[in-house]
Amino acid sequence: RKEVEQDPGPFNVPEGATVAFNCTYSNSASQSFFWYRQDCRKEPKLLMSVYSSGNEDGRFTAQLNRASQYISLLIRDSKLSDSATYLCVVGVPQSSASKIIFGSGTRLSIRP
Amino acid sequence: DTGVSQDPRHKITKRGQNVTFRCDPISEHNRLYWYRQTLGQGPEFLTYFQNEAQLEKSRLLSDRFSAERPKGSFSTLEIQRTEQGDSAMYLCASSPSGNQPQHFGDGTRLSIL
Numbered sequence: 001r002k003e004v005e006q007d008p009g010p011f012n013v014p015e016g017a018t019v020a021f022n023c024t025y026s027n028s029a030s031q032s033f034f035w036y037r038q039d040c041r042k043e044p045k046l047l048m049s050v051y052s053s054g055n056e057d058g059r060f061t062a063q064l065n066r067a068s069q070y071i072s073l074l075i076r077d078s079k080l081s082d083s084a085t086y087l088c089v090v091g092v093p094q095s096s097a098s099k100i101i102f103g104s105g106t107r108l109s110i111r112p
Numbered sequence: 113d114t115g116v117s118q119d120p121r122h123k124i125t126k127r128g129q130n131v132t133f134r135c136d137p138i139s140e141h142n143r144l145y146w147y148r149q150t151l152g153q154g155p156e157f158l159t160y161f162q163n164e165a166q167l168e169k170s171r172l173l174s175d176r177f178s179a180e181r182p183k184g185s186f187s188t189l190e191i192q193r194t195e196q197g198d199s200a201m202y203l204c205a206s207s208p209s210g211n212q213p214q215h216f217g218d219g220t221r222l223s224i225l
Contacts, residue, residue: 087154
């Protein structure tokens with residue numbers, strides 16, 4: 001089982017739709033959680049951190065469910081510019097450091 | 113621009129040659145990471161540094177790969193005797209500490225002929 005798993009998609013949705021991604025992680029000791037976005041042939045860019053109480057940034061909402069070991073990302077009122085790959089990232093404590101693990105990403109395509 | 117910078121952006125070389133990439137992290141960041149990414153996959157961890165100390169190396173990092181961060185600032189990643197399978201995007205990232213988000217450079221795209 002992969003340490004961080006995501007549905008690879010692609011998700012193809014019309015502009016204005018709401019879309020949600022889930023990501024599951026295997027290590028219950030994971031402490032930090034992030035969503036990154038990556039455009040084609042570009043570097044990953046931080047979209048948002050994910051906090052225990054859930055957090056929102058404009059049209060984006062992130063949730064953490066520690067009991068079921070998954071995080072989610074909800075995008076409301078999707079725009080053409082939201083088309084990208086969304087990477088789930090989990091930090092796992094290891095001795096004195098943290099190990100950062102990336103999922104393989106979920107591809108999102110927004111159509112006009 | 114005070115973000116993470118990587119050099120070169122692209123490298124094309126023949127199989128068997130040695131290549132070296134450079135990464136300059138955000139200046140106040142102690143952590144520096146190297147990743148490799150191939151098409152359709154997320155970044156795969158290679159190694160990371162806390163200041164000048166290399167704290168972890170992935171099993172992906174064969175003997176042909178070596179990384180240094182001699183003064184705790186910039187880092188280099190060298191691949192010796194390159195193979196076809198080394199073709200990938202090599203990404204560098206930095207962060208203030210282990211639990212804080214990483215900031216990525218533009219990457220170096222390596223193509224082995």
